[in-house]
Amino acid sequence: MTLQSGPVYDDCTTCDPETVRRSLEAAFGASVRMEVLLLTAGRFAVSRIDAGPFALTEIRLPGRLSLSVEPSGLLVVSTVHGGRGDLRSGNRHERLRRGDVCLDGRPGEVRDLGAEDLRVSSVVLPLDLVGRAADDASPHRRGPVRFTELVPGGTHMAALRQRTADFARCAVLTAGGVSRLVTAETARLLAATVLVAFPNDLDTSPLAADSVDAGPETLRRAKAFIEGNAQHDITLAHVAAAAYVTPRAVQYAFRRHMDTTPLDYxxxxxxxxxxxxxxxxxxxxxxxxxxxxxxxxxxxxxxxxxxxxxxxxxxxxxxxxx
Incomplete structure (x- = not known):
């Protein structure tokens, strides 16, 4: 995914399995092996909106297919709208039906998918974006986040993930990519929602020093940075660096002294x-x-x-x- 002034649209509708395989590789940034087990009436379709910091896809795969997707630098979160899927990633196995939400495999693992008349929509996020969201959420993170399940932690979390994806599509289509602030803020919301919705090993317990650092001077520096850079795409990490403290200390300072959050401010x-x-x-x-x-x-x-x-x-x- 690239940075640009507006979203880039790409649509592929075809009867040729090799053409759709190449479109899937382009959409998910990974090598894809595909075997057609039963070819039925209907056309393959891959539709993609590249918003810059994230992408949205819609895929239709008629018939019965077997796919194997190599690891990539992207995290794919999908909603099933029709058909069936049998997903394997490492030691995890999920049978997917209409309405199910899932990760298309855990980062660093080959994903194998058996698809039957499958229709899905997906949000595609760079792993480093998810990593930055994890840095904001946890002062303890020392390596990549490990997702322990492929499906959300309950139906309410699946609904939260879907509402966020719907908002992202609305943001892209409404704003038309005019404002990079819109797409950047939406991308961070998507990444944070993934961390909340899908079980993982992120440790969000606070550091003792963060409470000590959450004083008036930290608040003053953080507010000055936000006010002086409101027109730019700034993150919690940027604010924390300007205040010379951790992201968690900035959050504590705003909550303690203003009863709000840096994002709300x-x-x-x-x-x-x-x-x-x-x-x-x-x-x-x-x-x-x-x-x-x-x-x-x-x-x-x-x-x-x-x-x-x-x-x-x-x-x-x-x-x-x-």
Whole structure:
């Protein structure tokens, strides 16, 4: 996946198994071996939206197929919409049916999939993005996160994962890749949701020093960095580096002294910037609520409008027209 100013769309619809195999390799960044066991009526289809820091795919595989996918630098999280799948990764084995959510194998392991009239949608994330989310969540991490299961830890976690994927698709299609803040924030949300939804070995217990470091001076430095860089794609790790403490200490400082989180504070700062831009827009100059919201990292204009009204007492369109 690459950084670009807008999403890149790629669609492949074919009756040729070799063509779809190559499309699967491109979509998942890995070598794919595929054997057709039973070819039925219908066409193979691979649709992909590359949003830069993550990608979204939809795949249709008619008939009965056997696939083997080599390890790659990507993590694939899928939802089954039709057909059946038999997935093996290391010592894990899952039989998948419509509505199931799964990891397409654990990082570093070959994945074997038996597919029968399978239709799935997937979110594809770089492993280093998941690693950065793990760094933010755990002060103890010393190596790659190890996922202990291929399926979420309960139906509520599967639903959370699916809602996040739906939001990501909405963000890409609504914002059109205009704002890198939108795609970057969405990518981090997807990575964090994977860590929450799928059982893993991440240790999130705090370090004793983090509580000591969570003082007013840490808060001051962190706020100054966020306020001075709100227009950029900043992460919790960036804020922590600027405050000379760990990410967990920054989180403690905001919770202790402001009863909020660094992410919520960054959103409030960006909301204030959006308010100023709406207020200062020249009538008839072409500015729109959607465009300004996306520029400041708000992918969903409805949620932006609701947050804006809670803070400023009027809809954003009222400020824009004033």
């Amino acid at each position: 960054a959103r409030r700062v960006r909301l204030d910037h959006a308010h100023r831009e709406l207020r200062d827009a020249v009538p008839g100059g072409g500015a729109t609520v959607t465009g300004i919201a996306a520029r400041w990292g708000f992918a969903h204009v409805g949620r932006f409008a609701a947050a804006y009204r809670r803070v400023y007492g009027v809809p954003p369109r009222t400020t824009l027209r004033a």
